[in-house]
Amino acid sequence: MRIIVAKDYNELSKKAASILAGQILLKSNSVLGLATGSTPIGTYQELVRMYREGIIDFEEIVTFNLDEYYSLPRSNEQSYYYFMNEHLFQHINIRNENVHIPNGITRDIESECKRYEEEIKKTGGIDFQLLGIGRNGHIGFNEPDVKFEAVTHLVTLDQDTIDANARFFDDPKDVPHKAISMGIKTIMHSKKIMLLASGSEKAKTIYGMIHGNITPELPASILQLHPEATVILDEAAAELL
Ligand code: F6R
Numbered sequence: 051m052r053i054i055v056a057k058d059y060n061e062l063s064k065k066a067a068s069i070l071a072g073q074i075l076l077k078s079n080s081v082l083g084l085a086t087g088s089t090p091i092g093t094y095q096e097l098v099r100m101y102r103e104g105i106i107d108f109e110e111i112v113t114f115n116l117d118e119y120y121s122l123p124r125s126n127e128q129s130y131y132y133f134m135n136e137h138l139f140q141h142i143n144i145r146n147e148n149v150h151i152p153n154g155i156t157r158d159i160e161s162e163c164k165r166y167e168e169e170i171k172k173t174g175g176i177d178f179q180l181l182g183i184g185r186n187g188h189i190g191f192n193e194p195d196v197k198f199e200a201v202t203h204l205v206t207l208d209q210d211t212i213d214a215n216a217r218f219f220d221d222p223k224d225v226p227h228k229a230i231s232m233g234i235k236t237i238m239h240s241k242k243i244m245l246l247a248s249g250s251e252k253a254k255t256i257y258g259m260i261h262g263n264i265t266p267e268l269p270a271s272i273l274q275l276h277p278e279a280t281v282i283l284d285e286a287a288a289e290l291l
Pocket residue numbers: 084085086087088089090116117181182183184185188189190191
């Protein structure tokens with residue numbers, strides 16, 4: 051694991067965006083795995099800036115999002131589809147058909163999960179996966195468990211995750227309790243992985259992820275085994291290292 055400590059959130063976002071931009075410049079048809087949540091917002095802003103300045107181009111880029119809430123339609127402002135448009139897709143020249151996000155309102159979860167895995171395979175696999183991390187160590191929505199869930203699946207969110215995500219909803223009661231998420235194997239098959247974490251509320255989890263045992267009880271600890279994993283932290287998230 052390569053660990054980079056940035057001074058603050060702003061510097062973290064700039065570093066993350068420049069590494070992603072490097073990937074896009076080296077391979078213009080890269081398959082990118084993308085995350086939502088607060089952490090990557092600054093990175094997306096930087097990418098949009100670089101696109102506007104003509105430094106990077108998304109014409110041939112293909113994306114797969116890690117997850118989507120189960121039961122929220124794409125038009126719902128809290129859906130991850132909406133989030134991605136708001137923070138990235140509507141500002142860049144990505145093609146609609148190259149954007150993939152699990153369908154949160156599917157009637158047939160099993161086929162939707164299978165379809166998602168097959169779509170990823172068809173592109174040749176994810177070249178570069180961007181990750182955030184939950185306070186409980188989740189990546190995607192792979193919550194602490196007794197085993198690592200392998201592929202895209204329906205997840206019941208932990209109370210801690212529901213509480214953490216309530217800040218985005220007008221009424222905390224509206225936070226969905228389920229989501230469709232890529233599995234740990236899907237994530238680990240990515241050629242490169244970059245995890246971002248900001249703020250002291252993540253510090254204990256980051257310490258465990260880097261120095262603790264590899265265990266499904268802290269799902270992000272599996273990244274210790276990935277040969278091309280980079281972790282970018284701000285000083286607050288790195289304070290216990
Ligand atoms: C989002 C995702 C989650 C978040 C994590 C951290 O697509 O998969 O794992 O990355 O919950 O969220 P923030 O960045 O809001 O702390």
